[in-house]
Amino acid sequence: MVRLTTTRSVTVTDRTGLLTDRYELTMLDSWVRDGSADQNRAQHSAVFEVFARRLPEGRRYGVLAGLGRLLPLVEAFTFDSDEVAWLQAEGVIGEQTADYLRDFRFRGDIDAYPEGDLYFPGSPVLTVRGTLGECVVLETLVLSVLNHDTAIASAAARMVVAAGDRPIIEMGGRRTHEQAAIATARAAYLAGFASTSNLAAGRRYGIPTVGTAAHAFTLAHRSEEAAFRSQVDALGAGTTLLVDTYDIAEGIRTAVRVAGPALGAVRIDSGDLADEAAKARVLLDELGAPDTRIVATSDLDEFVITALADAPIDGYGVGTRVATGSGHPTASMVYKLVAVSDAVGGPLRTVSKKSKDKVSVGGHKTAFREYDDGRLVREYFITDGALPDRGKPVQVPVIRAGEVVHSPGIEEVRAFTAAALRTLPAEALSVAAGTPYLTVTLDNPEETA
Template sequence: MNSDTALLTDHYELTMLSAALRDGTADRQCVFEVFARRLPLGRRYGVVAGTGRVVERLSEFTFSPEIVDWLLARQVVDEQTADWLRSYRFRGDIDGYAEGELYFPNSPILTVSGTFAECVVLETFVLSVLNHDCAVASAAARMVTAARGRPLIEMGSRRTHEESAVAAARAAYLAGFASTSNLAAGRRYGIPTAGTAAHAFTLLHDDEKAAFASQIDTFSKDTTLLVDTYDISQGIRNAIAVAGPDLGAIRIDSGDLSVLAQQSRDLLDELGATDTRIIVSGDLDEYAIASLAAEPVDAYGAGTAVVVGSGAPTAGMVYKLVEVDGQPVVKRSENKATVGGRKTAVRRHKPTGTATQEIIVPQGTAEPQPHDRALQRPYVRGGEPVADLPTLTESRELLRRNLISIPWEGLKLSQGEPAIPVTCVPAKETP
């Protein structure tokens, strides 16, 4: 089957398109903004991720003859719309917060502008990517903070859809994870990959020592031996007996990790393996990682909690029409106070560099102060990605700097308010 990227779309995008083409509104110039009305319960910041993936796949977002025929046969679209889809490619502009930027309630993290027709069909795809990747990056960043400089390995691929796994590895790396278990993420994005052995490898062999000897024979004694298949203390003794005191690392994947880490360190030291590192894994989330801060742990493997956003598996981003032919528009309904019109976002800082607030104003009305930083940058112009898109490494570095810039309370894992307040200045009422 040929690529169906353009069908990663809600049916109603194409019915709206059909009606708009028929009534002549399809060519109205529109601005759509992507934002989250709130952060997940008690979270203090969100991390922008996925924009690079949106831009990277934009060129695939076209309707092949086979797909148009299918849409016609299924009566999703009429002939006029089918003709339009056959020549569709996005020719508008996209601006947004860079990946690695922090976001808060109502931050306009992506702005898509062009005709109604060309922008509306992107809605579902854009939201799918951003809702997933922002959710993972936001959770992962908290784990990186909790790990206090110790490396984290992302190993959650098996806990999420096979393709989400690749995107999750990318988002976690962006958030500061050191590596991933996911090979496709290694190949597609150049992320370092890591992995040694599972319990099955030990069970396959006649005994634990035979498994360890095989692994060392293949990967040298710099490898990581998984010591908790049977008895952990005996596992450590077997590991050092086979590898000698220069063994690279042991991994513990079960049990009370804080107790086991200290016991394992003591035993390794007693056996002369004072440089052998201890890697722990097994249902670690940011809280479990934080609780191990005082223990002799050298690296963490985190799986489930990363890929499912640690309790917030979707970021709640929406894609809202805010402007038609230069006029602000806004849905009026309870509890959804949305400001119409295209907006500019800046982050204000103290002279020391500490962020104090995010200011969202109607485009063209910003009154810059000396330590303001513009948060939006061009991503696409006339349908083509701009030349100097940030690399994943640059996004990673941007996030690192951003997390230093917010008030320290913003890094607390406990529930609280957004790290900085967001001031939305509404547009003047249009008559």
């Protein structure tokens, strides 16, 4: 369960029911009144799907993230008596719906692409099945988690690919909401970042945490040397010293004089990083510290990291451009009704939007993938339930009868993400702009025979 434990005026709660938009409950109220909200519990009466119509411009793939955060939030999607009373007082719901919500919890089924998997335009990354009422109210929660974490992970994966064997530290906590910072650290780690500066993320998810000192630490001392001596005394010679507060070359000389050749690393946070790293490497070698690493920070993203590929940099720190919209466009996932029953015990009727630029394919979809020597070559879906004689199913069961049945550990998801990225060819992994590597559509046996 999710526990928001705070002090003073903020109430401690386990419930997530109000993490939704008003119109979810006004729709529910209408359906409760006409009897369609909870009909046909024995047989799923509605199917909703999450997908993206397109990838951000220039992107060739996306990485799904947030599932591990979302599923406990779905289990906790309930309402206490005070919340129900407030909803009535605000005119959101009537008495019938108030009775409905007092005993509400999601009791349906959810299938999803495993967290860390790739997705493309049209991929049905998550499918929710249940009664119409219990499915519709999850829309805002599902999209807020998946859109945020997927945007982070998709950007982070591109940075990881660009960095190659060089580790990346996630350090964007000061650039976003305090709770979003924790989710950001998790999504970036799943996508391949090596560590985070965020202690809450480290404690909650077991992500390695790193960090030493900021420019303020150096400025607070009478001299750069005094600052470095204080840090080395506290953290040992293997620490990372920030050498660009005043003059980088002089800072490096001071760092080696204080810590000796066992100095772990120097961090450069300004200037022409390629040029400064090259000069730093030469100077460190001359000073007898060839094993001292160089860490670069300062507004890095996949494009800057790619441009620094030939520089003698041993690791990166990325903050703003992984944690905020300046570094990644939205995932633009949507949550749409694709099938609904019109009567108790009746068959599911396929539904879909037909509006310009937002056309969708109706029907409950099952997605499959085909591989050639380990390389992903095709993804498609079927809607009639008949299993094809080729391809591997993509979705896995994650919730059954309202209970989470899929909860891999963070290291398992991280390894899965890395394996998924290895199924793409080099041209799809390039940061250069291009069209989506795949577009997922309804299977047409005649086209693939």
